[in-house]
Amino acid sequence: MPDKPRVAVHKFSSCDGCQLAFLNLGEALLEVAQLVDFVHFAEAGAVDPDATVDIAFVEGGISTSDEAARIMRVRERSRWLVTIGACATAGGIQALRNMHDAKAWVAGVYAHPEYVSTLDRVTPIAAAVPVDLELWGCPVNGRQVLAALRSLLYGVAPVQEQDKVCLECKRRGSVCVMVTRGAPCMGPVTRTGCGAICPAFGRDCYACYGPAENSNTASLSRRLEGLGLAPDAVAARFRFINGAAPAFDAAARAASEKTDG
Ligand code: SF4
């Protein structure tokens, strides 16, 4: 029997939630484990961070100089590199520090800031090395991870979901929380992939899957203001999880300028 494809799951600056989404595949993961060798997946047991692999899944952003060097090694040793989650694809929540003086924050929080070795800015993986496929979400959806893995194993180009969450609401017959309750839903500019789970449970989408293709952030900003949000509250909606993604960063800056002006 030929060698099975080798797969690694790497962690950078992150909360481990996307690796958990991977693990939560349950029985499907056991089936995948019969098709591939997980040679590095510390959360599941296998540890060999310098292994040469066919597919490397990467969780987390680049936050330290050690990580900046490590991602280069991962890239050199991987045929395909797939980012999983908001941290890896856009910098994640920790990228909020890019807006301020990170050193001042560290000095304000820690008694011994000299022990903290960190870069001033957090960057997504694609800012450091070429990435073959980006899977968004906080956390990433296990179904998408599995679909990407299957596509790569069988030599098929993975499908990138680019629709807006609103379309997913319509497909599953969910009542629109913005239209019916005036909730400040981010669905009109957010990439689907989650299955529109928040609106299905009566709450507004908070954009954890990042910007959708051709998202009209200016129009949504005006709508959110029309619903009573002050410009700084509109900026906060864009900043939340994927605020360093260019489309959301620009929308947040535009809203903030109204406050400053
Ligand atoms: S994208 Fe969200 S769930 Fe995934 S590692 Fe980052 S913070 Fe955690």
Ligand code: SF4
């Ligand atoms: S609830 Fe949000 S995501 Fe769903 S249709 Fe309304 S605006 Fe779009």
